[in-house]
Amino acid sequence: xxxxxxxxxxxxxxxxxxxxxxxxxxxxxxxxxxxxxxxxxxxxxxxxxxxxxxxxxxxxxxxxxxxxxxxxxxxxxxxxxxxxxxxxxxxxxxxxxxxxxxxxxxxxxxxxxxxxxxxxxxxxxxxxxxxxxxxxxxxxxxxxxxxxxxxxxxxxxxxxxxxxxxxxxxxxxxxxxxxxxxxxxxxxxxxxxxxxxxxxxxxxxxxxxxxxxxxxxxxxxxxxxxxxxxxxxxxxxxxxxxxxxxxxxxxxxxxxxxxxxxxxxxxx
DNA sequence: TCTGACCTGCGA
DNA sequence: TCGCAGGTCAGA
Numbered sequence: 001x002x003x004x005x006x007x008x009x010x011x012x013x014x015x016x017x018x019x020x021x022x023x024x025x026x027x028x029x030x031x032x033x034x035x036x037x038x039x040x041x042x043x044x045x046x047x048x049x050x051x052x053x054x055x056x057x058x059x060x061x062x063x064x065x066x067x068x069x070x071x072x073x074x075x076x077x078x079x080x081x082x083x084x085x086x087x088x089x090x091x092x093x094x095x096x097x098x099x100x101x102x103x104x105x106x107x108x109x110x111x112x113x114x115x116x117x118x119x120x121x122x123x124x125x126x127x128x129x130x131x132x133x134x135x136x137x138x139x140x141x142x143x144x145x146x147x148x149x150x151x152x153x154x155x156x157x158x159x160x161x162x163x164x165x166x167x168x169x170x171x172x173x174x175x176x177x178x179x180x181x182x183x184x185x186x187x188x189x190x191x192x193x194x195x196x197x198x199x200x201x202x203x204x205x206x207x208x209x210x211x212x213x214x215x216x217x218x219x220x221x222x223x224x225x226x227x228x229x230x231x232x233x234x235x236x237x238x239x240x241x242x243x244x245x246x247x248x249x250x251x252x253x254x255x256x257x258x259x260x261x262x263x264x265x266x267x268x
Numbered sequence: 269t270c271t272g273a274c275c276t277g278c279g280a
Numbered sequence: 281t282c283g284c285a286g287g288t289c290a291g292a
Contacts, residue, residue: 001286032274059287076275076287092276111275113287151269160288168286217277217285257271258286271292280283 002074003059004165005208006219006227010080011056013222017082018105022050025098033094033109037118045118057125058164071123075113077218081106088224110218128164132201139198146186146194154182155256169214169236172261174204176235181267182260235261
């Protein structure tokens with residue numbers, strides 16, 4: 001559920017409170033979240049280290065902790081919680097960090113779809129596509145990518161190997177605002193449609209970041225409070241209600257094993 | 269390129 | 281009690 005805007009919100013908040021803080025204690029439960037390291041190795045490797053950098057590519061976040069890099073993926077339900085909000089979410093805490101100033105940070109993941117890795121080099125995320133908030137996400141690059149793909153445009157937007165950061169909620173919203181039917185084949189989009197799609201990808205994601213992300217289910221900010229963007233969604237989970245543009249009833253279909261919400265009249 | 273498995277809480 | 285929610289990934 002955490003997509004690019006939610007991860008970016010978390011990154012910004014973590015920077016504010018935990019950058020340049022030293023980890024003095026870690027408790028990590030032996031859960032399946034740990035991929036290339038055991039929970040015990042994780043605790044030992046990071047003990048006493050300083051968090052020097054917190055960054056993101058797509059939905060992946062990484063911390064530079066001196067000579068090591070922690071890579072987090074929040075999966076469906078992963079959240080970070082500041083100590084002041086920890087009492088709100090006492091269940092499913094898998095990792096607890098304590099810092100030199102006695103502040104705490106907790107990683108919670110109800111559904112355990114998240115992922116934690118430890119690396120000795122900066123991750124290059126070579127398996128991921130362009131991050132739409134980065135400079136190399138240009139109209140020309142988007143056109144090139146679209147022209148190569150025979151998949152439907154909804155799958156295209158959600159394919160992390162092509163564009164990194166868009167999930168189901170924002171894919172639905174982007175296609176609605178672009179007026180593009182989710183079943184359209186990526187390579188068949190017209191010049192004008194591509195330009196609108198490009199603008200909407202940037203706008204929808206940027207607006208969602210300004211609203212601290214979408215709290216549809218598990219996602220909360222590190223303060224333990226909901227984002228605001230769910231109050232501005234136009235089609236996601238709005239099946240049966242009138243299209244905000246034309247009034248026709250919005251549809252819900254299952255597409256590539258995922259729910260797609262759209263207006264059959266406005267999105268052609 | 270597409271489908272199902274993994275996982276847990278929630279609502280019908 | 282069962283289906284659904286959707287992140288990634290393995291396998292078809």
